[in-house]
Amino acid sequence: MKNTMNDIVKMLLFLIIIGTFFTSSLVLMDGYTEPIIERNEIIKMKSGVLNALQIPFTSETLDERFSAHVEQTEIGERTVYVTKEGAVAVPYNGSGLWGPIIGVLAVDPETDRIRGLTIIQQEETPGLGGRIAEDEYLGQFTNKRFSPELELKPEGRAEGENEIDAITGATLSSKAFVKILNEEYSRYKELYEEQS
Amino acid sequence: MSSFREKLHRKATATGLLSFSAIFEAVEGFIYGPSELADGAPHIHDHLEIKRFMSMAIVALLPTTVAAVVFWGPRVLLVVLVSYLAGGLVEVAFAALRKRPIEEGFLVTGLIFPLVLPPTVPLWIVAVGIIFGVFFGKEVFGGTGRNIFNPALVGRLFITIAFPKAMSTSWQAPFTDAITSATPLSLYKTGQEITPYVDLLFGNVAGSMGEVFSIGIIVGGIFLLLTRVGNWRIPVFYVGSVFVLSLIGNIFLPELIAPPLFQVLAGSLLFGAFFMVTDPVTSPYNNESKIIFGVFAGFLTIVIRSFSGYTEGVMFSIILMNALAPLIDHFVMKAKYKPLESV
């Protein structure tokens, strides 16, 4: 009886000590990394926005450029980034073929014309659907118009100003991507029109 | 004549090189035929041997092979040659290293494989595919008769996934040089366009080399079934279930599911039904299982053709059913043979 009591006390004591030890080391670690991780997130977001708006920057000039050109505003529930020239950078996310696709789309809301766009995160098959994140592919979006929305055409067939080339062999990823853009933009556009 | 045979035999056994003796044995058996006698009862044997068994499959493939050569020129023969050489290398290497006879089943695999490739396929991809198929589809299981998956299809599947661009974007209609990305099935997928049935029958469409000439496939296929080399159950139920399911599906979802006759004639359904699901090794043992196999394969073909990103429903469904075959057999055997009553 005494023995078991002893055991239990020992066990509890042990657990408490171990628990405290690990909790405190984790808290320490967390405290140390948290600002860095937060900073990483901010860098990711800011560079995404600048990239989409095609504003050149380096890692040193990131913050300065960002505050010089961009202003963060809320529209409805959404956070968007507006430039002085009237362009707006809208973060979007939606589901691709294999996982979420997250990025920033820069448009001129008056003309529905795309200024540029970036993908921050995607999980499509590298070399296949993964090619949607390559500059070569994203480049074709610049100056296309949501009129009324983007349309996907087989590779090499996109001619009109709302037509986008698909990636052969990854039609499904391109389809999903264009669908995300269309949906996110029309949602933003609604808010935009309500506001103005 | 028989002295030449003896010389061959002596050479074969004298050469220390195992691979040569395996090849010599194969050549000897090929030319001179069997010399073994029955050892005890039964004293007599059926005249059918594996060489002839496999030859029948090749004979059945001839109409569509010839059509492919006519349609796309002598390059087709080059593709077949590469397939035989590259795959044969693996087969011979394994036979030599593992001291097993060279089995004739490879002759069918080596011909079926090129026939399910696009006519523009680069030769190196042919080699990669057949080597992969023979190696991972067959030899690792112990060789002919011991494999689970259809080796030709394993090779085809691998290169389809590995080289999507080469495998699914450069099709060519017969007698043309123009590269198109539109096979009848993808035309339906993108715009519900039905290729004329006459074109589908005579092969005037873009597609894999061996799959377009439907008439030749049907003739060869019926020959295969009538000789009993191919068991009729799987093909009949496979094609039947594709027909019935698409008949029903087409009523409810016409924008996704093509009409039945189109489903049967377009793509490689007939080729798969007559030459691939009939592969005795990779189909189930029981007659009941064969019927289930056929029906399920039909279902999967329709699902994949209609709802997935691929049009190669036949290829995927057959490999999937190869994988399911042992399980189906397991349940059929369980149902067929009641467990022993404990006494």
Add this chain to the structure above:
Amino acid sequence: MAITNFKETQSFETIMNGLWRDHPIFSMVLGICSALAVSNKLENAIAMGAGVIFVMVSTATLISLLRSLIPRRVRMITYMVMIASFVIIVDLFLQAFFPNISTALGPYVGLIITNCIIMGRAEAFSSHNGLGQSILDALSNGIAYTYTLASVAIIREVLGFGTLLGYKVTPESWTNWVVMAMAPGAFFVVAVIIWISRTAAGMESE
């Protein structure tokens, strides 16, 4: 200290067992999930391997130090808490300093916790052995895990991306084998490596 002497020491035994004889992946078939999942690029494999080595060595150190103190009944849960804590540290570290690799590895970093090798070595070795031996054992097992991961990753990255650690190593005309970047490619490469290593070791399974 002559080399022959070293060969007879227990340390040598421990190292050889970890590195080759009881190779965690090939002979015991443990910890394969992450080996398959994150071995499509060499950098991921190395990061994962480093993470595993870190967690293993840290846990081994703690467990072997505390081995007489840990009450038997809460043994497993203690190991788990320790392992999980170290994994969190690795996770935070990657997020802070290698955000790209962190994204690429995704949830697989967390899965180090359940990597059977770590729990297995903790239970089988560190809980009965002294500090030095335990660290050696953890190190050699971790290195074995890492070199395996790396060898799978080298094949997959070269065939699948035409690169090694991101540098192009294949000719211009090279066509990437997309399948190698995906799950099935991992299975086949691991199968071949297992085949070669088992044949080399003359090992008969069962």
Add this chain to the structure above:
Amino acid sequence: MLASLLMVFIAAILTHNIALTYLLGMCPFISLSKSLRTASGMGVAVVFVVTLTAVINWPIYNLILVPTGTELIYYIVFIIVIAATVQLVEMLMERFFPVLQVAFGIFLPLITVNCMVLAVSLFLVIRDYSYLTSIVFAFGSAVGWIVAIVIVAAINEKLKLIGDIPAGMKGPGIIFVITGTLALAFLGFTGVANI
């Protein structure tokens, strides 16, 4: 709603199969796929535990950890929940379903260190699923795992009869080849359903 739940379920089995696409739960997969009996036994145990842990972990994460700002330790919490769940299931089964206990009780302890159980819980958090979706996803993933292991086990049983596998390839080697081919074949479902 129902349709999207169905989609998640189908996706978890066919297109995002936990074993064939994410390569998780492989250790028991390799060692228990040699016979149909062990495979299905472990499969049933996995379904129980995976679904149950998702049911428990989701509220713990979203209703306790997030509000208190202690997401940091979710690994620790999850792994303890899993260990406890396994214990609980074992005890309940012993008490109420001794027959089941005999059939697959021995598989339960193996599950604690099975990465797929933890992975499913992590996916729930990463993908920000609703409670219902989480449960469907967890159940679907477990079913997908059973489907894969049972197919491979049946193939292995057949290979005992017909195979002549090279020595170095026996056991794990051939299971990898089979699973690899199966994974290739499952790619055929790509696009049928999305997660």
Add this chain to the structure above:
Amino acid sequence: MSKIRNSTRGGYRFKNFKGKPAAKVENSTVPGKVTIPLRQGFGTEVEPVVTVGEHVSSGQIIGRNDETISSPVHASVAGNVTDIREILVAGDKQQAIIIETDAGFRFSNESTSLLAGHSSDWKTLDSERLGELIYLSGVSALASGGIPTQYRSSPIEPMEVESILVLGLEDEPLSPSLNAILPASRYSDFLDGIRMLKRVLPEASAHIAIDTAHKDLINSLSQHIGDEDEIELRAVKGKFPYSWEEVAVPMVFGKRVPSGHQAVNIGIVVVSVQTVLHVFDAIANGIPMIERTIAMAGEGFAEPQHVRVPVGVSIGELTKERLVGRERYRIVRDSLLTGHAVGEDEEPIVRVSRALYAIPELTFTGKFSFMGPGTDSDSYSKTFIPIGKKKIDTNLHGEERACLSCSFCAEVCPAGIQPNILHRYVINELFSETLLQFKIFDCIECNLCSYVCPSKIPVANLMREGKKRMTDEGFSSHEVTESHQKLKGVQ
């Protein structure tokens, strides 16, 4: 009256072979000596009742044991007993009595000791007497489970017999011809023989199954059968092995013979057409079982035909004059599928012999033989174009290969089991309950699976091996059925 009933499963029709025996019967010459084994047909080995040096007459009982289940054996010639020793018959060691024939002995009813009490007016004889004649003539040993009489000629009693089945099928390749065994002149004897059997086995119904190839015979017989006879006549496809009771009984009666047992155990006596004629000869003419009509078929014989031979004649003596050449041919007893190759020419003909086959030992089948049209090739598959008579020889016609699961063996298996699966369990030595469940013991060892296998796998041998190993491992070969208690003649 006649009805065609096809089997629902298995079997294979052998037809159109070179070397088929002509439908005529020649009498053989008198042998210089005969070797009479003490066990011929059903039953245990009997005791010699003569001694070396004793003179015996033809037809005299020389071996008999009324205590065991057996039937007597007879001297087939008159002469001196020169030896009683162990010999080999179809691979089986047993005692035999050797008799040197008297000079000047001729076969005739006068030179034979006929059975006492026989009568051509058999209807006046009572059933006891009929049973006695059947037993004393040795004919009772000709059925696979014996013909029950008041003697111990069968494990069951005459009253226990529910049915008699007479089989006239030509299901073997080069089978003896029904036309030779049963010429038109003997139709009435044949039917009388059946009537006699019905008298001996009073509870039994009678059934005749004749090969569908013999439409004429069926028609003629049906005209001879009176309604009062209550004999059912039916046509059955001559697929191999439909003449085996394990296959014929289910086909005709719709009930199976439990594995490990015989048809008599379920009350059915199965006999051949020739046996019925022997019954008639014994009862009406008093002739004991001393001669037998066998087919001598195959290309090895200059003139394939039927020969009436005395029991005990050596195969060497019998075939000497008739063979084209001994070396190049294999001589096989009774069945090309299940029979024994004759090693020593000393082996005697016994009273259950049916045929001798001489077929070429062919080592060279021709260059590229697998590619030819195969105008003379037999195959279960339809991959040949046989337009003439088909050749028959001992060549394997192929090299051994891995099993392809073509399922041909399962399709032909008359037992309805699946040798395509079962043989793999045996190869891999997986002996367990599973094999019992998959009914390995139902295999009747007909060897048809080995015949059809394109991979030339000795499937049937593997099945046999499997049954043996299963028995060794303690699994019972005998089917446990609910009807076990009802089985007849079983302790």
